[in-house]
Structures are given as structure tokens and as C-alpha cells.
Amino acid sequence: MADPRLEAPAWSKNTAGRPAGASAAFSPLYRQIKDLLVQSLDRGEWKPGELIPSEIDLAARFQVSQGTVRKAVDELAAEHVLLRRQGKGTFVATHHEARVRFRFLRLAADEGAETESAESRILDCRRLRAPADVGRALELRAGETVFALRRLLAFGGVPTVLDEIYLPGSAFRGLTVEALSANKAPLYGFFESEFGVSMIRADEKLRAVAATDDAAAALNLAVGTPLLQVERISYTYGDRPMELRRGLYRTDRYHYRNSLN
Incomplete structure (x- = not known):
């Protein structure tokens, strides 16, 4: 039967x-x-x-x-x-494997076969009430909290990506800047191991922007330098949104690569 x-x-x-x-x-x-x-x-x-x-x-x-x-x-x-x-x-699938990890990191060097390994530095981690736009993106109820992270990725010692990341507070209880800073695994691998959250797909939107004072200082660029802004919503099983990420990418040495099937 x-x-x-x-x-x-x-x-x-x-x-x-x-x-x-x-x-x-x-x-x-x-x-x-x-x-x-x-x-x-x-x-x-x-x-x-x-x-x-x-x-x-x-x-x-x-x-x-x-x-x-x-x-x-x-x-x-x-x-x-x-x-x-x-x-x-x-x-x-696990984000501790490179072939899964690089599905979500689409940055590629203009020269050379592969983008070198990224150096990750957590700049800030705070828990706060979800701003309205973040709450909508993560499908949160009014008044729910999120963890707000700022992270800098460097390639070959050059600051290249400034990330603003929002995570549902209920799914990431106990997240601290100390734990994030001590982590040596890919960020999504850390989410898997420590919080049981697996990111399995993402939707992204891209646009060209000019570097603000804050972004320019973090990325060692002149104010107004062209940047690529990538807004991503990442989902776990059941199509539940678990991360809103807004990244600012330098494009003087790198480009954003995608494959369309």
C-alpha cells in the first residue's frame, strides 16, 4: 500500500x-x-x-x-x-565543500583561473528590531528581531566586498561577534554547523551604485567610485528566507560571474 x-x-x-x-x-x-x-x-x-x-x-x-x-x-x-x-x-550538500560554497560567491578575478581565498573580517554584529524592509524580505512579524552584521571580504589583502547581512533573531539565537570572528569556516558552513540552518538557494538583484563615504573608507576607494551592489535573499528548505544580504563589490579587478542554463 x-x-x-x-x-x-x-x-x-x-x-x-x-x-x-x-x-x-x-x-x-x-x-x-x-x-x-x-x-x-x-x-x-x-x-x-x-x-x-x-x-x-x-x-x-x-x-x-x-x-x-x-x-x-x-x-x-x-x-x-x-x-x-x-x-x-x-x-x-554542505557549504563546507568548495563546489557548493562557490555557487554563492560569484565574484571572479579579471585575470587568473580562480579567485583566491577570501579573508573575512566581521566589523559589527548587533541584535535589533527588524527594519520594515528587512522584515518584509525575511517574512517576519512586526516587532521581531534580527541580527545585523557588517563584514569585509578581502582578496589578496585588498578589501573587495562590504556586506550588510540580516538574519532572523529566532533562528540565530546566541550569535555573537566573538563567535563569528573566531569562525574559520565559510559563513554558510558556520550557519550549518552552529545553528542548523542550510542555505540552499538565493535570489539576487544587481545594480550599479557610487561609493558612499562609509563604503569608500571600508574598501579604500575614493568617494563616488563605481561599485556593484548585490542584494540577495537566501532560503533554506521549504523556501523559508533566512538571510538578507546587501553587498558592495569593487569592480576594478573583479567581475560578477553567472551561468545561465
Whole structure:
């Protein structure tokens, strides 16, 4: 007998948490399996970096064919939620792996094959009541708090990115500037390890701006220097927004790189 949880109609939430449409038809079976796998990831059944059960075991668990499970896993691997390793199995993606980390850092040097490793310095970390625009972006209720971070990224010793980051206070209780400064892992890896928050996708908006006094001082530039402003909302499982980030990028030695499929 099929798992009764597989009878969710197409108008219920899909993997990303968005309405799947107003059709009266049921969603494809592999999409329902995909949703159930994401729910297990969201509950922490399998942690970032851990091996998930084999397709045979998952097929038995959900009482569906192995091919149905494979299609669900293929989609999650294509979305970088899962990682396949030849001969080893399928693992939960983690930001401690470079190939996942660089999905979110799109800055590339104008010359040279790869952008060198970034040096991260936390300038400030405060807890405050969410400003109205931040609350809307993070889907917070009126009066909820956020952690507001300022961070400077340097490449080759040159200050290159000034980040303003907002995180929901309820999800990041106990965050301190001391913990952030002591952290040597990628920031999203730190969020995974310390707070159980996995960033799996992001929406971004880009625009050209001129450096203000504050940005110019932080990035060692003249006031008015052209900068690239990147505003990002990052989401965890269920399409829940977990970070609003506004970054100012130098473009004299670097460019913003993206791939369109």
C-alpha cells in the first residue's frame, strides 16, 4: 500500500514552498517523493555532509519504484541540495565543500583561473528590531528581531566586498561577534554547523551604485567610485528566507560571474 503522504494534491506546497498551481490534478509521484525527501532534510533526519539512504532503501520506505526515487534524487542533485559521489552514494550538500560554497560567491578575478581565498573580517554584529524592509524580505512579524552584521571580504589583502547581512533573531539565537570572528569556516558552513540552518538557494538583484563615504573608507576607494551592489535573499528548505544580504563589490579587478542554463 502506498504511503498516504503521497496523496498531496498539486495545489499544496511544492519543494520550494511555492504554490504549484491551481490545477485539480495530482502532482507527479516523483515530485511527491522529492517533497518528502526535502521534509526529511528540513527535520534534520540527514545532516549536511551525511550520506542519505540508497535509492533501493528509499523506494522501500516510500513503497514506490526505484526509478521514481531516482528521478526525485536527480532533481535535488541538479538543484545542489544533494551531491552524488561516484561509487560512494548520495550526500546532503554542505557549504563546507568548495563546489557548493562557490555557487554563492560569484565574484571572479579579471585575470587568473580562480579567485583566491577570501579573508573575512566581521566589523559589527548587533541584535535589533527588524527594519520594515528587512522584515518584509525575511517574512517576519512586526516587532521581531534580527541580527545585523557588517563584514569585509578581502582578496589578496585588498578589501573587495562590504556586506550588510540580516538574519532572523529566532533562528540565530546566541550569535555573537566573538563567535563569528573566531569562525574559520565559510559563513554558510558556520550557519550549518552552529545553528542548523542550510542555505540552499538565493535570489539576487544587481545594480550599479557610487561609493558612499562609509563604503569608500571600508574598501579604500575614493568617494563616488563605481561599485556593484548585490542584494540577495537566501532560503533554506521549504523556501523559508533566512538571510538578507546587501553587498558592495569593487569592480576594478573583479567581475560578477553567472551561468545561465
